[in-house]
Amino acid sequence: MGSKTAINNCVLCVNLSSRLISTIEISDFERKQYLGGKGLALKLIFDNIKTGVDPLSPGNILVMMTGPTCGTAAPCGGRFVVVGKSPLTGIFASSFSGGGFGLALKKAGYDGIMVTGRADHPVYIKVDHDDVSICDATQYWGMDTYDFQETRKKDGDWVVIGPAGENLVKFANIASARRLAGRCGLGAVMGSKMLKGIVAKGNKKFGPANPEKFKKALKIAQKKVKAHENTGKALGELGTPQNIRIFGTTAIMPVKNFSKPYFDKLEQVSGETIRDGHKTKNHGCTGCFIKCGRYGKFGGKEKVSPEYETIAMMGPNLDISDLHKIADFNESLNRLGLDSISAGSVIGFAMELTEKGMLESCLRFGDGSNIKDILHDIAYRKGLGNDLAEGVRHMSEKYGGKEFANHVKGLELAAYDPRGCTGQGLGFATANCGATHLSGSTHSVEADSYLHPHGTRAKAHFVKFMQDSFDAINSAIFCIQTAYPFLEENFAYKYTPDPILKFFMRNLPALAVATTDLSDYSGLLSGLLGYPVSGGNFYKVGERIFNLERYLNNQEGISKKDDTLPGNMLKPTTQEGWGDIDLNKMLNQYYRLRGWDKNGRPKPKLLKKLSIQIQQLTKETKGYGRQ
Numbered sequence: 167m168g169s170k171t172a173i174n175n176c177v178l179c180v181n182l183s184s185r186l187i188s189t190i191e192i193s194d195f196e197r198k199q200y201l202g203g204k205g206l207a208l209k210l211i212f213d214n215i216k217t218g219v220d221p222l223s224p225g226n227i228l229v230m231m232t233g234p235t236c237g238t239a240a241p242c243g244g245r246f247v248v249v250g251k252s253p254l255t256g257i258f259a260s261s262f263s264g265g266g267f268g269l270a271l272k273k274a275g276y277d278g279i280m281v282t283g284r285a286d287h288p289v290y291i292k293v294d295h296d297d298v299s300i301c302d303a304t305q306y307w308g309m310d311t312y313d314f315q316e317t318r319k320k321d322g323d324w325v326v327i328g329p330a331g332e333n334l335v336k337f338a339n340i341a342s343a344r345r346l347a348g349r350c351g352l353g354a355v356m357g358s359k360m361l362k363g364i365v366a367k368g369n370k371k372f373g374p375a376n377p378e379k380f381k382k383a384l385k386i387a388q389k390k391v392k393a394h395e396n397t398g399k400a401l402g403e404l405g406t407p408q409n410i411r412i413f414g415t416t417a418i419m420p421v422k423n424f425s426k427p428y429f430d431k432l433e434q435v436s437g438e439t440i441r442d443g444h445k446t447k448n449h450g451c452t453g454c455f456i457k458c459g460r461y462g463k464f465g466g467k468e469k470v471s472p473e474y475e476t477i478a479m480m481g482p483n484l485d486i487s488d489l490h491k492i493a494d495f496n497e498s499l500n501r502l503g504l505d506s507i508s509a510g511s512v513i514g515f516a517m518e519l520t521e522k523g524m525l526e527s528c529l530r531f532g533d534g535s536n537i538k539d540i541l542h543d544i545a546y547r548k549g550l551g552n553d554l555a556e557g558v559r560h561m562s563e564k565y566g567g568k569e570f571a572n573h574v575k576g577l578e579l580a581a582y583d584p585r586g587c588t589g590q591g592l593g594f595a596t597a598n599c600g601a602t603h604l605s606g607s608t609h610s611v612e613a614d615s616y617l618h619p620h621g622t623r624a625k626a627h628f629v630k631f632m633q634d635s636f637d638a639i640n641s642a643i644f645c646i647q648t649a650y651p652f653l654e655e656n657f658a659y660k661y662t663p664d665p666i667l668k669f670f671m672r673n674l675p676a677l678a679v680a681t682t683d684l685s686d687y688s689g690l691l692s693g694l695l696g697y698p699v700s701g702g703n704f705y706k707v708g709e710r711i712f713n714l715e716r717y718l719n720n721q722e723g724i725s726k727k728d729d730t731l732p733g734n735m736l737k738p739t740t741q742e743g744w745g746d747i748d749l750n751k752m753l754n755q756y757y758r759l760r761g762w763d764k765n766g767r768p769k770p771k772l773l774k775k776l777s778i779q780i781q782q783l784t785k786e787t788k789g790y791g792r793q
């Protein structure tokens with residue numbers, strides 16, 4: 167064993183109401199059960215929050231957590247997660263970012279930070295090595311995320327909110343450098359606590375507890391990351407916009423508020439067009455050598471180049487194909503602190519309402535001239551912007567149009583139309599935080615036809631497998647892009663002819679998921695943590711976390727009635743490229759596989775098998791969430 171460690175086993179706790187600063191020690195048992203990242207953050211919230219708490223009240227708990235990979239040589243491990251109760255959905259949410267804050271916090275001696283309470287004026291938290299203080303941020307309130315970070319660069323690495331978070335926009339994001347924890351409105355939770363930002367600085371070093379084991383696993387893992395077509399080439403060259411062609415030609419990318427399967431100006435917004443006409447350089451998350459982010463020249467200026475989701479939601483979803491405009495919207499979204507997926511969805515919804523005569527507004531499909539103004543109005547809650555700031559669910563309750571209100575459990579759909587990938591529909595319907603693409607993400611295997619893009623066959627098995635394994639990956643924390651090389655660069659997967667692989671995945675899904683090799687993840691973690699982690703243990707951690715979150719959501723009133731999709735998507739379709747979605751059939755299979763009852767609740771014997779202790783969950787809080 168080496169003398170180094172990959173973890174601090176210490177979480178910083180700051181109560182902004184009482185200004186009390188303390189720490190929580192993470193036990194070996196908790197580490198083994200939840201690894202770090204999303205799992206440990208959820209467990210901390212679980213132990214300390216009151217059921218039914220208002221997400222924008224002082225009683226909500228916000229946790230930012232790193233994983234054992236952060237600060238080590240593990241591939242794509244520099245990211246961190248933000249977890250809390252979402253003001254957009256009213257249930258639990260997690261969102262990931264790759265800016266420098268996570269690593270800086272860990273180097274200061276903390277694996278994470280838990281923030282409770284509410285300050286009586288704008289503040290920021292400063293973590294400078296051992297010294298933690300709550301500082302006045304009155305003069306910075308109102309600044310955008312770029313300007314604020316630029317102004318206070320010398321203090322360390324930041325997480326910050328922009329005007330949208332301050333004004334409690336329900337889909338406000340959190341920025342760290344130019345990377346974003348985008349989804350579910352956790353920026354508004356910071357705003358509700360009057361917390362403009364957190365800055366960290368430290369110089370602790372980390373390394374594997376078992377260097378020999380780690381070195382061996384790392385060599386194999388790095389080779390696979392470099393060898394895989396996606397992580398070794400396409401992501402660096404095209405970034406996530408490589409998906410514009412992939413999902414735009416398979417009837418998956420949303421067009422005109424998810425009303426059409428194909429976009430006739432696809433090439434104008436493709437990743438290849440950006441690479442050839444705009445790209446200037448790559449950027450990425452802390453410590454990642456893939457660097458899938460890009461800068462580009464748009465309208466004569468160098469800007470952060472938009473990702474797939476932003477292009478799809480702010481471009482084709484609004485019937486807009488001008489890349490200069492989309493890049494401009496992207497910069498406004500990032501500066502104001504708005505999630506581009508929810509923003510694109512709520513604007514698309516308002517355009518359809520306007521087109522149908524259900525709303526009077528200046529918003530028209532294909533017209534980008536008012537978009538920057540409306541983003542500003544959303545962030546500052548002016549006029550119609552005040553309604554849009556509440557999200558699609560609220561808009562449909564106020565103006566009608568529930569059939570084409572594209573959300574699940576209040577979270578706007580990520581940029582994948584379930585009629586082009588029905589398994590993704592099941593993934594959206596059952597993901598714990600609503601319609602995210604980062605849980606049960608079968609869209610890529612459906613676009614590649616490993617699973618048939620339509621129908622129900624094998625979908626429940628793969629959705630469950632991906633949800634559980636992604637929760638483990640997100641607790642380690644590895645970037646989710648590692649799933650390509652770690653799951654696909656294995657001998658059996660790589661050298662089995664495609665027709666046989668497809669047959670196997672479609673017809674023997676139980677065997678296909680049970681034999682999927684997770685040994686790269688478990689090998690790296692065994693080296694980092696210094697105790698053996700098998701592929702089976704790793705998967706079980708994910709299954710535990712998924713069910714813990716579902717249990718928490720059940721306590722908030724979530725059940726089968728909420729595991730659904732927008733009404734229009736469940737109607738029979740004759741559009742070329744789309745298939746009908748038999749959600750009920752998939753759901754019943756999925757509940758059986760999960761060990762949930764027919765109302766979508768984990769059965770007691772499942773919770774016991776996963777060592778989730780219910781008596782801990784239903785008790786009163788230990789005090790961190792109380793005011």
Ligand code: SF4
Binds near residue numbers: 244245264454455647
């Ligand atoms: S692949 Fe992209 S998203 Fe993943 S860690 Fe690297 S830069 Fe970040």
